[in-house]
Amino acid sequence: NEQIVLAQRPEGLPGDETFRYEDTEIKKPDNDExxxxxxxxxxxxxxxxxxxxxxxxxxxxxxxxxxxxHVVGKIVESNHENFSEGDVVTGxxxxxxxxxxxxxxxxxxxxxxxxLHLYLSTLGMPGHTAYGGLLEIGKPEEGETVVVSAASGAVxxxxxxxxxxxxxxxVGIAGGDExxxxxxETLGFDEGIDYKKDNxxxxxxEAVPDGIDxxxxxxxxxxxxxxxxxxxxxxxxxxCGAISSYNSKEDNGPRVQQKLIxxxxxxxxxxxAQFQDNAKNASxxxxxxxxxxxxxxxxxxxxxxxxxxxxxxxxxxxxxxGKQVVKVSNS
Ligand code: NDP
Numbered sequence: 001n002e003q004i005v006l007a008q009r010p011e012g013l014p015g016d017e018t019f020r021y022e023d024t025e026i027k028k029p030d031n032d033e034x035x036x037x038x039x040x041x042x043x044x045x046x047x048x049x050x051x052x053x054x055x056x057x058x059x060x061x062x063x064x065x066x067x068x069x070h071v072v073g074k075i076v077e078s079n080h081e082n083f084s085e086g087d088v089v090t091g092x093x094x095x096x097x098x099x100x101x102x103x104x105x106x107x108x109x110x111x112x113x114x115x116l117h118l119y120l121s122t123l124g125m126p127g128h129t130a131y132g133g134l135l136e137i138g139k140p141e142e143g144e145t146v147v148v149s150a151a152s153g154a155v156x157x158x159x160x161x162x163x164x165x166x167x168x169x170x171v172g173i174a175g176g177d178e179x180x181x182x183x184x185e186t187l188g189f190d191e192g193i194d195y196k197k198d199n200x201x202x203x204x205x206e207a208v209p210d211g212i213d214x215x216x217x218x219x220x221x222x223x224x225x226x227x228x229x230x231x232x233x234x235x236x237x238x239x240c241g242a243i244s245s246y247n248s249k250e251d252n253g254p255r256v257q258q259k260l261i262x263x264x265x266x267x268x269x270x271x272x273a274q275f276q277d278n279a280k281n282a283s284x285x286x287x288x289x290x291x292x293x294x295x296x297x298x299x300x301x302x303x304x305x306x307x308x309x310x311x312x313x314x315x316x317x318x319x320x321x322g323k324q325v326v327k328v329s330n331s
Pocket of ligand 1: 125126152175176239245273316
């Protein structure tokens with residue numbers, strides 16, 4: 001049974017020395033336990049924070065212990081009446097090909113009629129992040145202008161499509177022609193802007209002639225410095241992430257204080273966990289939109305358990321297009 005442990009804490013972008021492959025036993029499930037074969041393993045930006053030995057909302061990964069993240073897997077053997085062999089489940093699990101865990105560590109997926117990796121993106125944690133952050137903090141109104149950064153990614157793509165469903169004008173910011181074209185051509189955003197081009201600042205200004213009412217913040221840094229120049233009075237800024245600074249020791253956050261005062265904007269940090277009370281509604285609504293074709297998504301699937309470290313790095317180089325997952329089994 002293969003597993004990947006944290007070999008040492010990374011400085012900057014995690015190199016191969018950060019990870020170590022090991023072989024372990026498969027444990028037979030005791031009472032109330034289930035044995036799960038991982039099918040898709042998610043890599044997510046927040047995991048970079050857990051590689052540091054600093055206090056945060058989720059505790060640091062331990063050296064020499066397996067990394068841990070969202071997994072879609074199949075039950076191979078069950079010692080609990082609620083689960084049978086072949087059931088598809090999701091949960092936060094160690095980076096192992098097979099996991100034996102307490103049955104309450106996982107949940108059955110509501111339907112297997114959709115591609116299973118969607119439970120790691122639109123129908124999973126990133127979808128809930130987009131839904132809660134946009135609707136409970138951003139509160140876009142019809143005709144307002146919503147801007148989202150990392151717009152082609154797992155969270156950003158859902159944010160923009162929900163904002164369109166709510167009747168807003170949506171401007172997405174992403175890196176490179178392929179991603180930017182995808183925003184307007186496939187996802188139906190009104191504008192896509194490439195932050196890697198020299199004319200980013202002018203293009204942004206042209207795209208938001210009426211200013212910005214909601215900025216869904218995913219990246220921080222110089223991109224957001226530009227965006228904050230256009231905040232309207234009483235704009236809302238759900239602060240979801242700041243991926244541009246996750247690999248650096250300095251907080252690369254935008255310098256916003258003066259701009260917030262000028263616009264009397266509301267800027268609020270959030271964690272997806274705070275929307276838990278509404279999770280059932282969110283799941284049902286997201287599934288309905290996916291079924292109706294109102295929310296589309298892109299996925300980058302790396303093949304093979306040994307691809308996990310490289311797939312994780314893609315999040316920071318932008319080599320992922322849409323949700324990045326790793327397929328570790330053909331079951
Ligand atoms: P994505 O699928 O969007 O992948 C990450 C993307 O970030 C990359 O593809 C890249 O896109 C972009 N990126 C990477 N480095 C930079 C940089 N230096 N400057 C600008 N863009 C960069 O990831 P997710 O959708 O999973 O996550 C998006 C954000 O949401 C992250 O900040 C994450 O931490 C946050 N998040 C927060 C949660 C919460 O509870 N608050 C929960 C889940 C996610 P490109 O090629 O366009 O640059």
